[in-house]
Amino acid sequence: MGHRYSTVVKTIQDNALVIRDFTSLSYDGLIKAVEELNIILDDLAKSEKNDFQLLFAVSSDDTSYLWKALVKITCCKINKTTNSIETEKCLDLPRFLRIYRELSKRYAKKSQLVQEDNTSETNDDLTISLILSRVDEIQREVVEECCICMERNSDVSLACAHSYCKECIHLWFDEHNTCPICRETVEGRKELWVLADKPSQIEIADYEMGFSDDH
Template structure:
């Protein structure tokens, strides 16, 4: 989890905690469904963590979509890493030296549900057929 993801999660948790605290201070009787409320909140937080992790953002500008990965596995947006590479030949985070200017991988778009469904259907159709080299 990067700093941006942590801050967003922290804001979500503290705002929910403040709301729950305000609600509990106005109500004197114990809530029978407190375990289910806690479970729902935990589920919400874990969903929020997954959403933030799935939407990787550039750790330099914290604005652009991370679409480029260096050999050290740190990811950045193209604009930021290009600006950094003009003056440096290493990773902005771990300072791993880059020996060539093209030592990065472009992250492709994730497949859509239709792409995955078609892929699985094609695999199923080919399962009963002999292997074609």
């Protein structure tokens, strides 16, 4: 019971740090974080005898008001021999920040052990393969928070099935008539579904078919 409690507390603390980072982060700060992460990965790749390395890249240069919701960070698995990309994992900003915090913390601990010449402890928890596995885990996790503000839960859904909190999506609709993520056209606030009454996939499909018929 005590171990489970401490695990929950640690998760809450980690999420709070991610939200803090998310709130204060600028686009230039994101670019710097990606560069720092790639330096760490390059150092790990040089010390390991395998055929691949990881590289993070920002896949969008959108710096508008909603860049935090729209930006994607791609994790590429690169074959060292052919210099080609074998796989790509796409992360949103909150998921990337979790990877960044975890990896930076572990790398700092490893560097400290090296400086202290402490070879009695293992550093097997910081390898390219395990980092890639961790990226996979975080990529599959379900995020319920609004992807725009990361402070409130998503409570409304659009016809395209992307969800946001009411405050953020209403602010967006003051100047736009599209979904912030996929840019599908939205004909006003009447097309919002409250998540408690979120339609099934069949209902969404029927709605989209009807919308197409009108055009």
